Amino acid sequence: MRPVAEHYFAARPQSAHRAGLVRVVLPDIYLELRTDSGVFSPGRLDPGTRLLLEEGPAPPPEGDLLDLGCGYGPVACVLASRAPAATVWAVDVNERALRLCAGNAADAGLANVRCVPPDSPGLPARFAGIWSNPPVRIGKAPLHDLLRAWLARLAPGAQACLVMGRNLGADSLHYWLAAQGWPVTRLAARSGYRLLAVDYAERTPVTPP
Numbered sequence: 001m002r003p004v005a006e007h008y009f010a011a012r013p014q015s016a017h018r019a020g021l022v023r024v025v026l027p028d029i030y031l032e033l034r035t036d037s038g039v040f041s042p043g044r045l046d047p048g049t050r051l052l053l054e055e056g057p058a059p060p061p062e063g064d065l066l067d068l069g070c071g072y073g074p075v076a077c078v079l080a081s082r083a084p085a086a087t088v089w090a091v092d093v094n095e096r097a098l099r100l101c102a103g104n105a106a107d108a109g110l111a112n113v114r115c116v117p118p119d120s121p122g123l124p125a126r127f128a129g130i131w132s133n134p135p136v137r138i139g140k141a142p143l144h145d146l147l148r149a150w151l152a153r154l155a156p157g158a159q160a161c162l163v164m165g166r167n168l169g170a171d172s173l174h175y176w177l178a179a180q181g182w183p184v185t186r187l188a189a190r191s192g193y194r195l196l197a198v199d200y201a202e203r204t205p206v207t208p209p
């Protein structure tokens with residue numbers, strides 16, 4: 001029987017380890033990050049993630065920043081490099097991804113990265129910024145629940161930056177966010193990806209039952 005393909009968001013990936021290395025080359029940063037099977041895009045920096053890191057706004061210099069769905073850590077490590085006085089919370093359900101992210105941050109000398117599961121009691125209540133290449137493959141309703149929960153934790157005046165492929169529903173996500181009452185702007189579009197900025201809303205938008 002053929003093995004069932006494993007999702008990148010499995011909590012405990014069972015696939016045999018296959019070590020890899022991704023070089024993150026940006027105008028301001030060079031990082032070598034270890035990857036493995038069972039995590040998202042282990043062979044190269046995902047083009048959506050690249051758009052987020054190249055065109056997304058600079059992180060605030062301090063405060064608690066969230067990388068929602070950190071994978072092996074490209075977003076968390078770049079944010080931590082760009083904002084050494086900030087604390088970057090790298091959150092993922094995938095334990096293999098969390099271990100890789102923690103190792104990559106340590107190898108890069110980034111002591112300001114905290115890699116934790118989403119239910120970690122240590123996570124702050126509010127974030128000075130949220131960055132995410134979100135897990136679209138979990139399905140539309142779970143994705144909406146995930147974003148609703150974490151966007152509600154933006155600090156007053158803070159912004160979230162989300163990247164998504166157009167073919168994966170970026171434009172319908174844009175529409176859904178706006179319909180929920182979130183101030184949302186398209187910051188950039190490139191190679192089929194959309195970069196969306198979601199601003200703090202004074203009254204947390206709620207979905208009618």
Ligand SMILES: C[S@@+](CC[C@H](N)C(=O)[O-])C[C@H]1O[C@@H](n2cnc3c(N)ncnc32)[C@H](O)[C@@H]1O
Nearest residue numbers: 008009040049069070071092093094133134135
């Ligand atoms: C599209 S990948 C992005 C990974 C990484 N940020 C990158 O750009 O390479 C989305 C990540 O979200 C994680 N994820 C899935 N469900 C999650 C949840 N409920 N909470 C946090 N992270 C989740 C997946 O395990 C995966 O690592």
